[in-house]
Amino acid sequence: MPQNNYYKNYQLWLVLTLLILSLLSAAPAPAAATDADLLLKFKASLSNTWALSDWNTSVPLCNGNKNLWSGLTCLDGSLYGLRLENMGLTGTIDVDTLSQLSNFRSLSVMYNNFGGAIPPVGRLGGLRALFLSNNGFSGDIPDDFFGGLKYLKKVYLARNGFSGRLPKSLEGLSKLVELDVEGNQFGGNIPDLKQGNWKVINFANNRFNGPIPASLSKIDKVAFMGNNGLCGAPLDPCKSSKPAITIIILVSAVAIIVFIALIILFLRIRQARSQDRAIVSKQLGPATKACKKFAVWDTITRSSHYYKDYKKGDRNGGLHFVRDDRGRFELEDLLRASAEVLGSGSFGSSYKAVLAMGPALVVKRFRSMNNVGREEFQAHMDRLGRLSHPNLLPLVAYYYTKEEKLLISDFVENGSLATHLHGKRPEGQQDLDWPTRLNIIKGVSRGLSYLYRELPNLTLPHGHLKSSNVLLDRDFNPVLSEYALSSLLNTDHAHQFMAAYKSPEFSHRDRTHKKTDVWSLGILILELLTGKFPANYLTPGKRGTADLAAWVNSVVREEWTGEVFDKDMKGTRRGEGEMLKLLKIGLCCCEASVEKRWDWRQATEKIEQLKERDNDGEDYSSYVTDWDVYSSMMLSDEDFSFSVKN
Known part of the structure; x- marks a missing residue:
C-alpha cells in the first residue's frame, strides 16, 4: 500500500513538472528590436x-x-x-x-x-x-x-x-x-x-x-x-640607386656647400627680414595651430598648384579680383592667414580666413566645376562681380585651376538662417521674433528680385536658395550666398545637391523653370514661419508626407490646431493676420503646378505689403478657425486668389 502511494505521488509530480515546462515554453519571447x-x-x-x-x-x-x-x-x-x-x-x-x-x-x-x-x-x-x-x-x-x-x-x-x-x-x-x-x-x-x-x-x-x-x-x-x-609610372621615374660611398661623399659635399650658403644668405637678409619675421611669427603662430587642427586647410597650403601662378609672377599670386572697392592681397597672404573651418557643404568646404592686416574673409572650395573652361568661368565671375545689392553677399575674388576653384567673399558675423532656426544658438542669443523674421524674408525677396532683374538670361538666377544660404549680418539683415552658380557646376552634382533640382517640375519632368527659384522662396517662407526643417531639401519635390507645403496645407485647412507657427517665434501679438498672409504667400509660391505658381513679381509685391501688426488692430486669429474661412477672407483680394490641391 505505501508503495502504491509512492507511485501515485511520483506520477503527480511528473504531471506537474510537465505542465510547468509546457507553460514556460508557451510564454512569449521578448520582442526583438525592429x-x-x-x-x-x-x-x-x-x-x-x-x-x-x-x-x-x-x-x-x-x-x-x-x-x-x-x-x-x-x-x-x-x-x-x-x-x-x-x-x-x-x-x-x-x-x-x-x-x-x-x-x-x-x-x-x-x-x-x-x-x-x-x-x-x-x-x-x-x-x-x-x-x-x-x-x-x-x-x-x-x-x-x-x-x-x-x-x-x-x-x-x-x-x-x-x-x-x-x-x-x-x-x-x-x-x-x-x-x-x-x-x-x-x-x-x-x-x-x-x-x-x-x-x-x-x-x-x-x-x-x-x-x-x-x-x-x-x-x-x-x-x-x-x-x-x-x-615611378605614371609619374617620373625613380632615381637610380648609387653605391653607398658615392652617396656619402655627395651628401657630405652638398651639406658643406649648403651650410656655407645658408650662413651667407642668413647674414645678408637678417636685417632686411627682421621686421617681416616679427609679423610672420605673430601671424603664423595661430595659423600653424589652425592648419594642424583643420587638415583640409593644410591640404590647400600643401597643394603646389596654388603657387604655380604666384611663382610665375602673376599679379596677386593667381587671385583675380572682381571688385574695385576691396583692398588687394595675394594668394600667399590668404594661405598664411589663420584658418577656421566653417563647414563642409554640398559643393566643398568653407573656411574663415583672417588676413594679417585686413578683414575676415570666407574661402569656399569648389571641386564640382571641372567641366568649365577658364574663359567661361572668368566671364561669369566678372559678371557676378558687377552685382551690387545690400541683400547679396558680394564676391570679392576668385582663383581658377582645372582641378578646383576658390571663391572669396566677405565674412558675415551671425551665421546662417538655418543655424538660427534649427541649430544650437549661442548662450544669451534670443529666438527670432516675428518682426525679425518678416525683415529677413523681405530682404530675401528683394535680393532674389534683384537677381531676376540683373540676370534675365538665367533660368535659375539663384538656383540654391535655402536657409543655409541665407546669411545674417550683425543686425540680422539677410544676405544671399551661393547664387547664380548652377550653370558652372557639373550637371550630375548640381542635380544631386542644388535646391532648385528638388522642385516638383524637375522631379516629375526633369526640367527647371523661371519660377523654380520662386518655389524655393515659398519653401523658405514656410520654413521660416513653422520652424520645421523642410525634407524637400533632402528628397525630390513630390507631394506627400515629407513635403512641407503639403503639411502646412493639411494642418491649416483640415484642423487649424494652432500648431502651424513656430512656438519659439515671439512678438506675434497683433500680428497674426499678417503672419497668415505670409503663410498664404508661401503656399502660392511653392504651388506644385508651375502654371498656378506665382512669378517673382507677384511674390515680391505681396511680401512688400506685409506689416508687423495687423491693420486697424484687427486680431484675425479670433475668428480664423479653418482654412476655408481664411481663404474666403483672402479671396476678396483678386490678385491673392489661388487654389491649393493635394
Missing part, C-alpha cells in the same frame, strides 16, 4: 539631428525602393543603408546599433561635421559601401581595419585629417573597385592594390612617398598629384 527602433537608438547618438525630424515609428521606413524616412536607402521595401549627407550632423556614429540592422549594406555620412577616430565599421560584416568624405575624422587607421569587410566595394575617406599609413588590409578586399583617400595626411608607401577594374581611385594631396606599385602604374597620374615623394 529596424525602426534601432534607427531611433542610432539617432540618439547624434547631434544636430533636425534633418532627421521625420524619423517616426508611425511611418514605415520604406515603400518599395522609396524611402519614407529621410536619409535612408531602400531596396524592395527593406532598409538597405543610410545616406546621411550634408545634414550638419555631429556626435558619435553608433556602429554597435547599426550592426543589429537587418541587411545593412551601405553607410554614407559625407559632408557633415563628425570628428575623431574613424568609426569601427569592421563590425558591419556585410558592408558594401563606406562614404566618410568631407568630415573632420583624424588619426591613424589600424593596419587590419578592413580585414573583416570582404564584401566592401567602395571606400571614400577623402578630405578628412587621416594620417599614418594606408591600411594594408585594403589589399585583401577582392571586390574593391572605388577608393578615394584624396586630401588627407596619409604617408609612407601606397599598398600594392592588385584588384584592377578600378572605377574610382585617388591618392592625391597626401604625403605618400616611394615608388608607385606596378599594379597601379597604368592609373591616370592625376590620382597621384600632390604627393611630392612619389615616383
Whole structure:
C-alpha cells in the first residue's frame, strides 16, 4: 500500500513538472528590436539631428525602393543603408546599433561635421559601401581595419585629417573597385592594390612617398598629384640607386656647400627680414595651430598648384579680383592667414580666413566645376562681380585651376538662417521674433528680385536658395550666398545637391523653370514661419508626407490646431493676420503646378505689403478657425486668389 502511494505521488509530480515546462515554453519571447527602433537608438547618438525630424515609428521606413524616412536607402521595401549627407550632423556614429540592422549594406555620412577616430565599421560584416568624405575624422587607421569587410566595394575617406599609413588590409578586399583617400595626411608607401577594374581611385594631396606599385602604374597620374615623394609610372621615374660611398661623399659635399650658403644668405637678409619675421611669427603662430587642427586647410597650403601662378609672377599670386572697392592681397597672404573651418557643404568646404592686416574673409572650395573652361568661368565671375545689392553677399575674388576653384567673399558675423532656426544658438542669443523674421524674408525677396532683374538670361538666377544660404549680418539683415552658380557646376552634382533640382517640375519632368527659384522662396517662407526643417531639401519635390507645403496645407485647412507657427517665434501679438498672409504667400509660391505658381513679381509685391501688426488692430486669429474661412477672407483680394490641391 505505501508503495502504491509512492507511485501515485511520483506520477503527480511528473504531471506537474510537465505542465510547468509546457507553460514556460508557451510564454512569449521578448520582442526583438525592429529596424525602426534601432534607427531611433542610432539617432540618439547624434547631434544636430533636425534633418532627421521625420524619423517616426508611425511611418514605415520604406515603400518599395522609396524611402519614407529621410536619409535612408531602400531596396524592395527593406532598409538597405543610410545616406546621411550634408545634414550638419555631429556626435558619435553608433556602429554597435547599426550592426543589429537587418541587411545593412551601405553607410554614407559625407559632408557633415563628425570628428575623431574613424568609426569601427569592421563590425558591419556585410558592408558594401563606406562614404566618410568631407568630415573632420583624424588619426591613424589600424593596419587590419578592413580585414573583416570582404564584401566592401567602395571606400571614400577623402578630405578628412587621416594620417599614418594606408591600411594594408585594403589589399585583401577582392571586390574593391572605388577608393578615394584624396586630401588627407596619409604617408609612407601606397599598398600594392592588385584588384584592377578600378572605377574610382585617388591618392592625391597626401604625403605618400616611394615608388608607385606596378599594379597601379597604368592609373591616370592625376590620382597621384600632390604627393611630392612619389615616383615611378605614371609619374617620373625613380632615381637610380648609387653605391653607398658615392652617396656619402655627395651628401657630405652638398651639406658643406649648403651650410656655407645658408650662413651667407642668413647674414645678408637678417636685417632686411627682421621686421617681416616679427609679423610672420605673430601671424603664423595661430595659423600653424589652425592648419594642424583643420587638415583640409593644410591640404590647400600643401597643394603646389596654388603657387604655380604666384611663382610665375602673376599679379596677386593667381587671385583675380572682381571688385574695385576691396583692398588687394595675394594668394600667399590668404594661405598664411589663420584658418577656421566653417563647414563642409554640398559643393566643398568653407573656411574663415583672417588676413594679417585686413578683414575676415570666407574661402569656399569648389571641386564640382571641372567641366568649365577658364574663359567661361572668368566671364561669369566678372559678371557676378558687377552685382551690387545690400541683400547679396558680394564676391570679392576668385582663383581658377582645372582641378578646383576658390571663391572669396566677405565674412558675415551671425551665421546662417538655418543655424538660427534649427541649430544650437549661442548662450544669451534670443529666438527670432516675428518682426525679425518678416525683415529677413523681405530682404530675401528683394535680393532674389534683384537677381531676376540683373540676370534675365538665367533660368535659375539663384538656383540654391535655402536657409543655409541665407546669411545674417550683425543686425540680422539677410544676405544671399551661393547664387547664380548652377550653370558652372557639373550637371550630375548640381542635380544631386542644388535646391532648385528638388522642385516638383524637375522631379516629375526633369526640367527647371523661371519660377523654380520662386518655389524655393515659398519653401523658405514656410520654413521660416513653422520652424520645421523642410525634407524637400533632402528628397525630390513630390507631394506627400515629407513635403512641407503639403503639411502646412493639411494642418491649416483640415484642423487649424494652432500648431502651424513656430512656438519659439515671439512678438506675434497683433500680428497674426499678417503672419497668415505670409503663410498664404508661401503656399502660392511653392504651388506644385508651375502654371498656378506665382512669378517673382507677384511674390515680391505681396511680401512688400506685409506689416508687423495687423491693420486697424484687427486680431484675425479670433475668428480664423479653418482654412476655408481664411481663404474666403483672402479671396476678396483678386490678385491673392489661388487654389491649393493635394
